[in-house]
Amino acid sequence: MGMPAVPPPSRFNFAAHLLGCNGGRAAKTAYIDDQQSLSYGELAQRVQRMAAALAGLGIRREEHDPRTASQLEYAAILSMGR
DSSP states (O other), X not given: OOOOOOOOOTTOOXXXXXXXXTGGGTXXXXXXXXXXXXXXHHHHHHHHHHHHHHHHTTOOGGGSOGGGSOHHHHHHHHHTTO
């Protein structure tokens, strides 16, 4: 039998978790598409900048539909409200 499922904490932030787990791997490749690749460090910086820009526009997690966002915007939206 496998390990029992453990629910995440009530204030779990997946983007913060992902970037935090890979903080020691800042130079390693985190993302690749047809146009670019990003290291975990670069991804963390872009996510933080995008989250700050969205917050500066007054956009909160509940007010933006992540289905219409780019992958970077989606990660930024997920990271908001840490």
